Amino acid sequence: MSAKSDPGRSLALLWGSHTRPGRSGLTVRAIVDAAIELADTEGLDAATMRRVADKIGSGTMSLYTHVPGKTELNDLMVDTVIGELYTGVDDPAGHGGWREGLRYVAERNWDVSLRHPWLLDATGGRPTLGPNAVLKYEAELRVLDGIGLTDLQMDSVLTLVLTHVEGVARSHAGLARAQRDSGLTEQEWWRATAPVLERVMTGHDFPVAGRVGEASSQVYQASADPVHAFAFGLDVILDGVQRLID
Amino acid sequence: MSAKSDPGRSLALLWGSHTRPGRSGLTVRAIVDAAIELADTEGLDAATMRRVADKIGSGTMSLYTHVPGKTELNDLMVDTVIGELYTGVDDPAGHGGWREGLRYVAERNWDVSLRHPWLLDATGGRPTLGPNAVLKYEAELRVLDGIGLTDLQMDSVLTLVLTHVEGVARSHAGLARAQRDSGLTEQEWWRATAPVLERVMTGHDFPVAGRVGEASSQVYQASADPVHAFAFGLDVILDGVQRLID
DNA sequence: AGCGTGTACCGTACGGTGTACGCCAACGGA
DNA sequence: TCCGTTGGCGTACACCGTACGGTACACGCT
Structure with a gap:
């Protein structure tokens, strides 16, 4: 029997208080905070076990006393920044x-994705279901409660809005990362790419793409x-939801 | 002057014919096909240079004769499967x-994301702009041409639909990957998680989330x-676009 | 035919990753 | 005081992408 991907272990860790320090002051909280700070400034890839340990001045393997593995650390990071969404x-x-409410929800999620772009890289797969994730779900669903939607529709509309925000935020984060990695701003990159693209496209015919791409x-x-x-x-989505409610 | 992230080099490779074999029959085409097959069956992570080389019976470093690096290989993989979208x-x-057309576009993109789930992991950052990507852009834009939208609106509507498809496809791929990695089906995982979640949530109060989550x-x-x-x-999105056109 | 050279091919090595394993030291209870 | 438990950590392993340098083949020129 492998302990791999045991939902219970991860959940217990997430909902635990995890504040008890070890004998050298090492805390789950401190580990998670250090990992988040690394991910914020240098991307999720920079939040390796070695670098997290270096940052808080402990040995690499000491982290495994407080956190079962990298996966669970990621879960903790995610639930922690989700906690920033609606506190304060x-x-x-x-x-x-509901319209203003949904817009507010979208904007808050957009903001947090800008502050922590790595969030999008860390959330694939099954949801985390930590305390802050559930709190978020509750706060966001309340916007849609009592306006004539069924429970299933409430869930579907919220999912739709969040999927959209996640998608455009991912696009934004991708461009920002590309800009950081390449050293070229979006303008510079486009100015370098456009002529090459134009030269390489000669001979083919893309009437609509040419016109629209040019305009955009x-x-x-x-x-x-x-x-x-x-x-x-x-x-557009809010207009569509409006029609759904009518 | 570093050759890192030179847009021209990557574009030239993408738009080239890349069919000329080396003296042991090694082709760009064969490399890309092998990488795609690996990614299809075992995920993008499995498409390492070593495993691709093993698959086609060559040394690892021989690949670098035909492909500048992993990044460019990914670009080639992406443009190749994009080519599957509207051929035949x-x-x-x-x-x-336009409504049926957009729905068709969404379905084709959804289908290709099911066949090649790794596509979503390989596309972050700046777009690839290979020949098949431009072809796709042209074919999809034509759906929205001449129905009363400005060029910018055409681009925006298409982006919206594609962002939505990408988002739900990513969710689908994430769940499928989680299922494969954990060996638990979605039902099994939920049956294992729900009780733990319920026990850990006692003491807190999530009225709406509890009700809606239960229903969903x-x-x-x-x-x-x-x-x-x-x-x-x-x-919902199509309804919103309808209102935009009116 | 013989030779010179460009290049396809590949073996080795480096610095990075997550983490299994085993050792050491400090602490708590008897 | 002694001893079992446990926090902290050093080493090692199997992977990754790829820089570098060596080998050997194919081809153009005399």
């Missing part, structure tokens, strides 16, 4: 109607504009 | 109105249902 700010359900890149000065995509898509 | 099937623009998980027998999210979200 307004309750989403108190933002006027003129406005964006890039290949895409996640900020615009966020706002545009959110408006 | 109907033109999206010939599928009745009853229907899905899981924590989420990407197939349902795909259909539901697409309908």
